[in-house]
Amino acid sequence: MYQFLSSLSQTWRTIILSVLGILVAFGVSLITYINPMGAVLLILAALFVVFMIFLFKEPYIGLYALTAYCFLFGILSREVGGIAYGIGIEALLLLIWVIVIIQHKRYDWTRLNNPLTKLMLMWFIISVVEIINPEGASVIGWLQEIRSTALFPMLIIPLVFLLIDSEKKLNWVLILLIALSLLATLNGMKQQHIGVSSGEQKFLDEVGAVTHLLWGRLRVFSFYGDSGQFGVSQASFVMIAIVLAIAPFKSWKRVLALIAAGLSFYGMLISGTRGAFFALAVGALCVFFLTKNLKVIILGVVVAVLFFGFLKFTTIGNGNYGLYRLRSALNFKEASLNVRFNNQKVLSERLQNKPFGGGLGVIGTWGKLYNKDKFLSTIEPDSYWVKVWAMYGVVGLTIWFSMMMYILGKCSGIIWKIRNVGLRYKCIAMLSATAGIFLCSYGNEVINSMPSAIVAALSFALIFQSVNFDERESLPSNNNSEPSKDTEGSNDNDLKIIYS
Known part of the structure; x- marks a missing residue:
């Protein structure tokens, strides 16, 4: 076709393409007249063709698209419905x-x-071996649970090593993540100050009101599955943005990062998620340990101590519901915390003779749907750590926890040795966020749910991959270097100059 058009004169090419354009327009109009949804499907098909062209040319675009989908598919689930949109993750x-x-x-x-x-x-x-767990959990429940528990990270992480092969692509991943998180923040602010959409209201009416409407106040959940996921995700992006704001980048980048941190902190507050406080705490510890900058460490410790004292020893701001909820995270006599401890005691008794647990999908959402005959399905895990314990037993929990500790430790070791200061700060930002997500998974199911699951997978893989980007140390800059200059390839001497 291309050769045929090339052989024609400019006039004939114009005539043929114009006729084709008119025919396509007429066809779309006819389809719209017959069935309006037909036109929508036609447009989606055309967009899919364009997407496939780009995907075959640069497959890493698919990883960006997957990341966006993991943040946004909740919109389709609530506002459109009809199918399980989570299957789109596997399709991509x-x-x-x-x-x-x-x-x-x-x-x-x-x-x-x-x-x-x-x-x-x-x-x-x-x-996979858990499918033969002697406790006899449902195979369908196992199939649903293994997707988020093991399949997604196993498929996503190798793709990062293959497709994100430069620091420039890493930068775009960070930009995309922050942009998507801020989009969720804006939607959360809309829920708080304007109201929820019809799909969101339906979610509240059917299942969400019990946990998301407390004393007439909405716990904001944005696009995500629940407010716990939203709050912890927002807290993790507070850490990412703060680390990038103190990094030796251009001034306008640092200002934008500070604005993102402020918006994310507000999103965290309106979620009413108490566990988000611990994402900030463990994230801050990562930053203090890994920055190698004395001024940053001293300033960070002072701010952290003042913030802790403000929450623990004062009642200032209790009129703000979000701040009140955050402050209650430091009340270890809180009623809901005791309920969780009691559930864990019951589980401890039931799992005493089950070293390999009750099987995947035996507890939580899939337990209620597919394992109603099992006692474990009647207990709320209220924690991913507890969920792993119930499904895999003490043996599986020990393996999983040791594995996570090794990954976090290995990431810290990699970051500690990175010579490129800008790259080091980017990796610190990702690790501080992911460490917070991991710790908060003790209080909520976070690290196994989107979007925190893909944030964790991307972060771990990119930090491991960063050794391939840190190939050489650039020459130190002169003494007139300004903080506004980009020093993404600078060494430790540059950093001392910048902060002196």
């Missing part, structure tokens, strides 16, 4: 993997030979 992953395999010669597959991908594969194999 399958599509990306097929293209990567077809174009396998483009990629350095030796990068998959690292501890992170091996651990994810090991955990996936353990999860």
Whole structure:
């Protein structure tokens, strides 16, 4: 077709393309007249074709699209409905993997030979073996649970090693994550000050009101599955933004990061999620340990102590419901906390003779749907750590917890050795966020739910991958270096100059 058009004169090409355009317009109009949804489907099909063209040319675009989808598919679930939109994650992953395999010669597959991908594969194999757990949990429940517990990280993490092969692409991942999180913040602010949409109201009417309307006050949940996920996610992006704000980048970038931190902190408050406080606490500890900058450490410790004292020893701001809820995180006699401890005692008794747990999907949402005959399904886990314990037993929990501790420790070691100061701060930002997500998973199911699940997977993989970006140390800048200059390739001497 292209050769045929090329052989024609300019006049004939114009005539033929104009006629084709008129025919397409007429066809779309006819389809719209017959069935308005037909036009929508036609547009979506055209967009899909364009997406596929870009995807075959640059498969890493698929990873960006997957990230966006993991943040936003909740909109489709609530506002459109009709199907389980979570299956779109598998569809995108399958599509990306097929293209990567077809174009396998483009990629350095030796990068998959690292501890992170091996651990994810090991955990996936353990999860598969759980299908023969003697407690006899439902196979359908197992199939639903293994997706978020083991399948997604095993498929996402290798893609990062193959497709995100430069610091520039890492930068775009960070920009995309922050933009998506801020979009969720804005929607949360809309819920708080303007009201919820029809789909969101339906969610509250059917299941959400019990946990999201307390004393007539809305616990904001934005696009996400619940307010706990929203609050912890917002707290993790507070840490990302703050770390980038203190990094030696251009002034306008640092100002934008501070604005993002402020908006995310407000989103965290209106979520009413008490556990989000601990995301800030553990994130701050990561920053203090890894920045290698005395002024940052001293300033951070002072701010952290003042913030803790403000929450623990004063009642200032209790008129603000979000701040009141955050302050209650430091009340260890709080009623709901005692309920969780009592549930854990009951689980301890039931799991005493079950070293491998009750099987995947036996507790939580899938337990209620597919394992109603099992006692474990009647207990609320209220924690991903507890959920792992109930499903995999003490053996599986020990393996999972040790694996997570190793990954966090290994990431810290990698960051500690990074010479490129700008890259180091980006990795510190990701690790501080992910460490907070991991700790908060003790209080809520966070690290196994979107979008925190993909944030954690991307962060771990990008930190491991960062050793491939930190190939050389740039020359130190002169003594007239300004804080506004980008020093993403500078060394430690540059950082001392900047903060002196």
